[in-house]
Amino acid sequence: MKPIDPAILTALHQLLAQDDQPLYRGELTDLVEQVLERRGFYLDAARRFGTPQYLFEEPRLAAQIQRFNAAFARPGLVAHAHYAFKANPSLCLVQAVERAGLAADASSGLELELALRCNFERIVLSGPAKTDEELELALAHADGVTVHLDSFAELERLGALAARRQTPIRAGVRLNTQGHGLWTKFGIPFTALPEFAALAARQSHIHLEGVQFHLSWNRHANGYLRTLTALGPVLAQCAPPAGWKFADIGGGYYPEDDEAAYPWLTRRGRLLALLGLAPTEGPPPDWDLGYLLHPVQPIESMARQIMEAFQAHLPAGLEMWLEPGRYLANPAVQLLLRVIDVKTPELAITDGGTNLLGWERLEGEHVPLINLSHPSLVQKPCRVYGSLCTPHDLWGFALYGEHLTPGDILLLPAQGAYVQTLAQRFIKPLCQTVALGLDGELRQVAPHETLADRYPQLG
Numbered sequence: 277m278k279p280i281d282p283a284i285l286t287a288l289h290q291l292l293a294q295d296d297q298p299l300y301r302g303e304l305t306d307l308v309e310q311v312l313e314r315r316g317f318y319l320d321a322a323r324r325f326g327t328p329q330y331l332f333e334e335p336r337l338a339a340q341i342q343r344f345n346a347a348f349a350r351p352g353l354v355a356h357a358h359y360a361f362k363a364n365p366s367l368c369l370v371q372a373v374e375r376a377g378l379a380a381d382a383s384s385g386l387e388l389e390l391a392l393r394c395n396f397e398r399i400v401l402s403g404p405a406k407t408d409e410e411l412e413l414a415l416a417h418a419d420g421v422t423v424h425l426d427s428f429a430e431l432e433r434l435g436a437l438a439a440r441r442q443t444p445i446r447a448g449v450r451l452n453t454q455g456h457g458l459w460t461k462f463g464i465p466f467t468a469l470p471e472f473a474a475l476a477a478r479q480s481h482i483h484l485e486g487v488q489f490h491l492s493w494n495r496h497a498n499g500y501l502r503t504l505t506a507l508g509p510v511l512a513q514c515a516p517p518a519g520w521k522f523a524d525i526g527g528g529y530y531p532e533d534d535e536a537a538y539p540w541l542t543r544r545g546r547l548l549a550l551l552g553l554a555p556t557e558g559p560p561p562d563w564d565l566g567y568l569l570h571p572v573q574p575i576e577s578m579a580r581q582i583m584e585a586f587q588a589h590l591p592a593g594l595e596m597w598l599e600p601g602r603y604l605a606n607p608a609v610q611l612l613l614r615v616i617d618v619k620t621p622e623l624a625i626t627d628g629g630t631n632l633l634g635w636e637r638l639e640g641e642h643v644p645l646i647n648l649s650h651p652s653l654v655q656k657p658c659r660v661y662g663s664l665c666t667p668h669d670l671w672g673f674a675l676y677g678e679h680l681t682p683g684d685i686l687l688l689p690a691q692g693a694y695v696q697t698l699a700q701r702f703i704k705p706l707c708q709t710v711a712l713g714l715d716g717e718l719r720q721v722a723p724h725e726t727l728a729d730r731y732p733q734l735g
């Protein structure tokens with residue numbers, strides 16, 4: 277046998293001695309308990325409206341918004357939260373966000389139109405490579421819209437369009453954070469801000485008022501703290517004629533404990549599979565149904581650290597703008613499914629398929645799947661699949677439930693963010709949305725997709 281390169285052996289040794297992310301063993305039983313406390317309500321929703329069903333709960337959204345706003349409240353600091361539509365632009369959710377008094381973060385002309393139709397008074401238009409049509413739409417509503425510019429070329433284009441229609445418009449500029457991999461796609465580097473501010477000052481109709489950055493998937497405040505520390509000196513170095521008014525620190529706040537990692541998908545687990553020491557797909561035969569949780573800093577302490585850094589490093593008096601999506605939307609939507617086929621006690625198939633999630637996410641992430649019809653706080657091994665013609669249509673490898681029979685109602689909690697917005701028209705129709713209002717009433721607010729929805733040309 278050829279000797280193995282010692283560098284590879286050392287790297288393997290290091291890899292196996294550590295885990296890739298800070299993960300700890302645990303269970304999501306608190307989440308399961310919360311769901312089971314409302315079991316009667318969820319079963320009622322399934323009985324009245326059928327399955328599959330996205331069930332939006334406005335009271336949950338309102339509570340999450342309240343918690344977020346309270347976390348970012350601090351004397352001497354003006355904070356404005358803009359809901360990131362991309363996380364979930366369902367009409368019922370967006371309208372509920374507007375009722376709760378948040379501003380809007382739109383990332384396309386379509387989202388901007390939706391925000392305008394839903395009467396949002398404050399809107400940021402964000403995102404790369406905006407078209408002239410999108411910029412024109414922002415200009416037509418310049419009273420309420422701030423455009424976050426993504427490049428020097430976009431500054432020139434918006435400047436020309438604004439001058440042509442003699443419409444002044446407020447703007448921010450997106451900054452990209454060094455070392456954020458693919459994310460350098462967005463905005464301009466910190467170092468280019470002085471030049472950008474100087475060029476913007478020459479555009480008679482553009483009022484540059486602030487900067488924007490965004491970091492995704494933050495389970496703690498460190499990324500924000502690092503970025504704010506770096507941003508302070510840059511903002512002090514240059515300012516638009518009327519001074520800086522805001523810094524938009526984007527979204528990326530992570531909800532606590534609503535998903536977990538499978539142990540066989542850590543770096544160590546994948547390496548074992550690659551070496552042929554574990555199966556390449558699914559759990560190893562000795563899996564004990566355990567999961568690994570990511571520690572998530574509660575929003576209150578995360579916000580406190582962010583606000584302290586904001587006030588310590590940025591010029592005094594700046595407004596803090598935020599763009600939360602996932603944190604607000606995720607707990608507000610649950611997915612209800614019905615078991616159609618039980619092939620063995622350890623293999624069942626439901627009516628909905630994972631086209632309702634948009635991609636094969638649950639092969640790689642664990643979200644507790646709960647049998648509302650035969651509830652239990654204990655998991656049993658069971659592969660629960662959806663009804664699409666693909667083996668990757670999987671809801672999970674285990675089920676919280678006593679046992680399983682056809683007709684049972686299953687619930688997948690916390691599916692509000694990046695689920696409905698990513699759902700695919702793959703094989704099966706998209707499903708209905710049912711909403712629980714603040715008045716306690718349940719209503720179907722969007723129907724199941726029909727043939728006519730998908731093929732309007734058939735008439």
Ligand SMILES: Cc1ncc(COP(=O)(O)O)c(C=O)c1O
Pocket residue numbers: 360362363381402489490492493526527528529599600601602603693
């Ligand atoms: C600019 C910007 N703001 C806000 C968000 C929302 O992020 P999250 O849903 O993680 O809060 C995103 C998501 O990609 C984003 O790119």
